[in-house]
Amino acid sequence: MSRKMILRVPKFQEPKRMEKSEAQRLWLLLKDAIVEVQHMNASTLSFEELYRSSYSLVIAKRGDILYTGLEEVNNHHTKNLLDKIAQAVDERFLIELNSQWQQYKLQQIMIHDILMYLDRMYVKEPQLKVFDLGMFKWKQNVLIHSQINDRLVRMLLGLIHMERNGEVIDGALMKSLIQMYVDVSLKEKETYKQEFEERFLLATSHFYKSESNLFITNNSCGAYLKKVEIRLIEEEARIKQYLDESTGPKLIKACEDELIANHMQTMIEMETGCRTMIQNDRFNELKLMYRLFQRVENGLVHLKNEFAGYVRNEGHKIVNQPENLKDPNALITSLIEIRNRFEKTLSQSFANNRDFINSVNTAFESFLNENDKLSESLALFIDKKLRGGFKDSNDQEIDVIMNKVILLFRFLSDKDVFKKFYEHYLAKRLLSGRSFSEDLERTMISKFKQECGNQFTSKMEGMFTDMRLSKDALDGFKNYLQTSVEMGKLPKIDMSVRVLTQGFWPTFPPHSCTLPPLLSQYCDLFTKYYCHAHTGRRIIWQTNIGTAEVTFRLPKKTHVLALSTYQMLIMLLFNDAEKLSLKQMAAGTSISFMDIQRSVKPLYSGKYKVLKRTPAVEKSKELSENDIFELNLNLKCKLHRIKFAATSQTDSEPERQHTRQRVDEDRKIEIDAAIVRIMKSRKALIHNDLIVECTKQLSSRFVPQTSMIKKRIENLIEREYLERFPDDRRRYRYLA
Amino acid sequence: DLKNLLNSSNEFFDFTININYQSQKTYSIECHSAILSSRSEYFKGLLRSKMKEYQERKVEFFDIRPEIMQSFINYIYTGQIELNHENAIEMLVISRKFCSEELIQSITNYIQK
Numbered sequence: 001m002s003r004k005m006i007l008r009v010p011k012f013q014e015p016k017r018m019e020k021s022e023a024q025r026l027w028l029l030l031k032d033a034i035v036e037v038q039h040m041n042a043s044t045l046s047f048e049e050l051y052r053s054s055y056s057l058v059i060a061k062r063g064d065i066l067y068t069g070l071e072e073v074n075n076h077h078t079k080n081l082l083d084k085i086a087q088a089v090d091e092r093f094l095i096e097l098n099s100q101w102q103q104y105k106l107q108q109i110m111i112h113d114i115l116m117y118l119d120r121m122y123v124k125e126p127q128l129k130v131f132d133l134g135m136f137k138w139k140q141n142v143l144i145h146s147q148i149n150d151r152l153v154r155m156l157l158g159l160i161h162m163e164r165n166g167e168v169i170d171g172a173l174m175k176s177l178i179q180m181y182v183d184v185s186l187k188e189k190e191t192y193k194q195e196f197e198e199r200f201l202l203a204t205s206h207f208y209k210s211e212s213n214l215f216i217t218n219n220s221c222g223a224y225l226k227k228v229e230i231r232l233i234e235e236e237a238r239i240k241q242y243l244d245e246s247t248g249p250k251l252i253k254a255c256e257d258e259l260i261a262n263h264m265q266t267m268i269e270m271e272t273g274c275r276t277m278i279q280n281d282r283f284n285e286l287k288l289m290y291r292l293f294q295r296v297e298n299g300l301v302h303l304k305n306e307f308a309g310y311v312r313n314e315g316h317k318i319v320n321q322p323e324n325l326k327d328p329n330a331l332i333t334s335l336i337e338i339r340n341r342f343e344k345t346l347s348q349s350f351a352n353n354r355d356f357i358n359s360v361n362t363a364f365e366s367f368l369n370e371n372d373k374l375s376e377s378l379a380l381f382i383d384k385k386l387r388g389g390f391k392d393s394n395d396q397e398i399d400v401i402m403n404k405v406i407l408l409f410r411f412l413s414d415k416d417v418f419k420k421f422y423e424h425y426l427a428k429r430l431l432s433g434r435s436f437s438e439d440l441e442r443t444m445i446s447k448f449k450q451e452c453g454n455q456f457t458s459k460m461e462g463m464f465t466d467m468r469l470s471k472d473a474l475d476g477f478k479n480y481l482q483t484s485v486e487m488g489k490l491p492k493i494d495m496s497v498r499v500l501t502q503g504f505w506p507t508f509p510p511h512s513c514t515l516p517p518l519l520s521q522y523c524d525l526f527t528k529y530y531c532h533a534h535t536g537r538r539i540i541w542q543t544n545i546g547t548a549e550v551t552f553r554l555p556k557k558t559h560v561l562a563l564s565t566y567q568m569l570i571m572l573l574f575n576d577a578e579k580l581s582l583k584q585m586a587a588g589t590s591i592s593f594m595d596i597q598r599s600v601k602p603l604y605s606g607k608y609k610v611l612k613r614t615p616a617v618e619k620s621k622e623l624s625e626n627d628i629f630e631l632n633l634n635l636k637c638k639l640h641r642i643k644f645a646a647t648s649q650t651d652s653e654p655e656r657q658h659t660r661q662r663v664d665e666d667r668k669i670e671i672d673a674a675i676v677r678i679m680k681s682r683k684a685l686i687h688n689d690l691i692v693e694c695t696k697q698l699s700s701r702f703v704p705q706t707s708m709i710k711k712r713i714e715n716l717i718e719r720e721y722l723e724r725f726p727d728d729r730r731r732y733r734y735l736a
Numbered sequence: 737d738l739k740n741l742l743n744s745s746n747e748f749f750d751f752t753i754n755i756n757y758q759s760q761k762t763y764s765i766e767c768h769s770a771i772l773s774s775r776s777e778y779f780k781g782l783l784r785s786k787m788k789e790y791q792e793r794k795v796e797f798f799d800i801r802p803e804i805m806q807s808f809i810n811y812i813y814t815g816q817i818e819l820n821h822e823n824a825i826e827m828l829v830i831s832r833k834f835c836s837e838e839l840i841q842s843i844t845n846y847i848q849k
Contacts, residue, residue: 047787048795051778055833113781120835 018060026053027065031073033114037107038077047114055117063122070115074134078104078141086147094155097148098176101138105183108134132186139184139191152177153196157203164207164234175242182244189246197247201254204235208258216263220272222285228259228292261296268306278310278345286349300355307350308359314338315367319374328377329384336404339364365411375412376656378405379421382444387429388436398440406447414702416670419456420663422448424506426460430467431498431545438464452700462504470498473530480529495522499530499539507662511544513565514590516572544595552610552642554633561610562643566591566599571610574631579614583625594654597623602644604629608637667702671712674698676721679734687713687730738813742767752794753809755802763802765809769793775812778834804830811839819846 030053033045057066081100088096112119112131119130128136142148156177159169181192208231216224235255239248267289268274277285293299318324318338324331342360350356368374382405390398412418429435442464449457474497515523527539546565550572551558563571569589573580580588586596600623604611612632674697678690685693691709698704713732716722725731741748749766756762772779782789789795797805804826811817817839819827824847831839 042785042787043791045787047782047785047789048797050787051782052799110781110785113785116777116781116835117833121832 018056018062023057023060023062023065026057026062027069029053030057030066030114031069034070034073034111035077037110037114038073040103040107042110050114051117054115058118058122063118066115066118067122067127070111070130071133071137074137075141078137082142082145082147085142086145093151094173094177097152098173101180102176104134104138128186135184136186143180143184144191144195149195153199156196157200160200160238161203161207163238171241178242178244189244192244197244197250200243200247201250204251205254205258208255209262212259212263216266216270221267221270221274221277222272222282222288224263224267225285225288225292229288231255231259232292256296260292260299264293264296264299264302268302274303274306275310278307281341281345283345283348286345290350290353300353303350304353304356304359307345307356308363311338311342311360312363312367315363316370319367319371325371325373328373328380331374331377332381332405332408335368335408336401339404339407361411364408365413368408368411369413372414372417375414375418376421378408378412379418379425381405382422383425383429386436386441386444387434390436390440398443402444402447405444406451409448410451413699414663415452415456415700416666416702417660417663420506420659420666423459423463424659426463427505428545430463432547459504462501466499466501466504470500473497473499473533476533477526477529481525484525490521491518493518493522495519495526497526500542506659511592511595512590513543513569514588515543515569554635559635559637559639560641562641564599564644566595567603567644570596570599570603579628579630581626581628582623585629586625593625600629604632606644608635608639608642610635610642667704667708668712670698670701671704671709672716675709675712675716676734679722679732682734684725684731684733687732690732738771739810741771742810742813750793753805754794754796755800755805756796756798757801760802763805765806767809767813771813776834776836778836779812800830801826808834808836808839811836817842819843 030050033042033050036042036045054066057063081104085093085097085100108131111134112129115130123129127133143152156174159174163169178192178196181196182189185191185193212224212228215227219227232252232255235251236248239245239251243251266273274286274289276282277289290300290303293303315335315338318331318334321331321334324334346352346356346360385401390401393401409415409418426441429441435441445457445460448460477497523541530539531537543565548563548565548568550561550563550568552561552571561567561571566589569591570585573585573588577584582593582596582600585591585600586593589596591599600611603609604613609632611629614628614630671694674694675690678693678697679685682693690713691706694709695704695706713722717724717732720735722732723735725733748768751767751769751772753765753767754762755764769779769783773783774780782795804823807817807823807827808830817827819842824843828840828843828847831843
């Protein structure tokens with residue numbers, strides 16, 4: 001579009017030249033008006049006339065007269081005000097200053113309004129805007145004048161000090177006077193910061209330093225914490241009431257530094273401090289401490305370390321207490337108790353903070369593995385529960401205990417040791433028929449399965465399968481006996497056999513013994529039957545874990561004795577002899593002397609004595625080969641059936657050693673497998689990397705010793721799974 | 737809308753603008769001080785300084801043509817302005833005098849087109 005636009009230019013707008021005298025006249029008019037405004041006599045002035053005068057001066061390019069003139073008038077006025085204000089005494093000073101300031105601010109708004117055209121069209125950087133010019137003059141001639149500034153700040157700080165000491169002060173006056181420092185700041189509140197804020201923060205630190213030092217030495221930690229919380233709330237309120245909001249974070253930081261950060265160590269260590277609170281489960285005080293410490297840098301680290309240290313210490317005491325070392329049940333019960341207690345502290349006081357939970361868990365890990373008996377104790381604890389310890393608990397309680405067991409289990413570094421013990425005790429429970437409930441057994445196992453996977457529980461599940469299959473096999477055997485030809489020739493005995501798949505069950509130390517002919521015949525029959533039904537299988541008899549019932553005929557009475565197989569063999573010897581030495585017993589049964597000792601003990605030293613020692617000796621005396629025993633024909637017992645413990649409930653030291661040895665054997669296999677797995681995928685690897693990788697892979701089951709890994713590597717090299725690089729002996733190559 | 741407020745014979749008027757331009761007869765615009773002060777920096781200053789105009793509830797202009805003032809007041813009420821060759825320059829002058837930044841901008845745009 002090329003249409004030319006014709007604009008109408010009105011005549012009167014042609015730039016007029018303004019005479020100097022006219023300019024002077026207009027300025028004087030404005031000056032008089034400004035002075036009137038400064039004396040609060042504005043109501044008779046015409047705004048439009050003044051505005052038009054300023055407008056005319058500016059468009060006639062005489063803005064400079066106006067601007068310099070204004071500066072002078074403001075200068076003069078503020079100097080007059082200074083004298084007036086400085087003369088006021090005591091509290092009058094603040095009131096006078098404030099009322100003059102309020103008026104001055106209003107006047108400056110009016111002057112700005114009148115001179116708006118000057119302000120918008122004439123004033124250029126670095127000149128101050130009209131209103132800012134007024135603020136600057138007030139600052140220069142009144143506020144930061146030596147007669148005002150120091151006096152004002154001292155009085156303001158004095159009032160704040162009074163308020164902190166509980167007196168009531170005029171908040172509105174404070175707000176107005178403090179805001180004045182902000183208003184006269186040209187940029188970034190610099191006057192406020194320099195003249196007021198800095199000194200205020202210093203006074204605050206000073207106040208709280210002395211208050212906190214005094215308070216904490218004369219009061220308990222709990223009282224101090226409450227005091228701090230109240231102080232912080234008060235300061236928050238102070239910010240809202242009369243400080244500039246930009247001071248908020250700085251003020252709170254100063255208070256936190258003085259009230260919390262500087263006393264953290266004291267609050268932890270003092271007699272009524274953190275340690276005592278943790279010891280005495282003072283959840284509310286700890287919660288408050290947590291909230292306050294959270295506010296300062298590294299505060300929670302201190303609290304966390306203190307708590308974790310306490311947990312480690314308590315745990316350490318428990319796992320090393322002599323009574324607990326003897327009583328696995330008490331040990332695990334105490335551990336569960338402190339776990340519960342600390343979980344309560346964590347949730348009630350420490351907001352279940354992740355870091356806190358982790359450090360408590362690390363503490364548990366460290367003290368639980370301090371003692372290599374823990375795996376076994378835990379297995380024994382469950383053993384006792386599953387043998388009937390759960391009898392009086394409902395499902396929910398049982399679940400809680402089982403979960404705690406899993407929790408402790410999770411902290412064990414040698415889970416394979418635990419597994420061996422658990423399998424061992426499970427086998428014993430199943431074989432002796434002492435398991436309280438198969439459901440509970442399975443629940444427990446499923447929890448381990450969830451935690452560690454199939455591999456961990458496959459043997460345990462295998463044991464249950466064996467138990468079921470054994471029952472079927474036994475039924476089959478009984479049918480077989482009824483139809484068997486040989487059966488007719490034999491006296492009837494009730495024999496029960498359990499077939500245990502090798503590998504699922506712990507290998508019991510091999511023991512041999514001579515069975516009486518009748519039993520031997522039965523065993524042979526069973527072997528014949530079983531191997532016929534399952535070709536290719538081999539049966540090895542484990543007589544040492546069996547049980548038997550024997551009829552004991554006394555002159556006046558008959559009892560049934562529930563015995564172990566070994567005890568039965570020993571008792572049967574007395575059918576043909578009156579007195580027998582231990583040596584003779586061993587010879588007659590082919591049982592090892594140690595087992596003889598263990599089996600005989602319950603028979604003569606328990607509540608009911610079926611054997612007696614001749615001549616009678618002190619009970620406590622160790623048994624020797626030549627000690628002689630005879631039947632106790634004077635046995636007095638109201639029960640018909642008398643039950644004897646086969647051995648003591650906890651395992652003997654050799655048995656425990658045996659279990660440990662088996663763990664070591666298993667570990668060798670696991671380490672071999674891990675090394676081969678790693679090398680197969682990596683082909684070549686430096687020694688150290690292999691060790692690290694191997695440790696990592698096995699860590700969920702146990703913590704292998706480096707020396708053991710080294711030995712296994714050597715062994716694998718011998719077996720030609722690996723070889724060393726000829727040029728670098730520290731590197732291995734996988735040989736396919 | 738707000739334009740209706742200005743045109744109807746509304747009893748809520750509380751401020752009068754009188755224009756005595758050259759020798760023409762006085763032209764009056766009735767309006768609402770609340771609207772003037774909230775939509776114009778100039779009128780805000782005029783009213784809040786509580787000077788003579790505020791006391792007398794009126795203001796008098798000598799240097800503005802009535803039509804131009806009327807357009808300006810319409811603009812204050814509606815935010816809209818009709819610009820043409822006739823009024824553009826005068827509207828620019830008045831908007832500059834009253835420091836009405838948005839209006840200055842739209843007139844400048846119009847002239848430059």
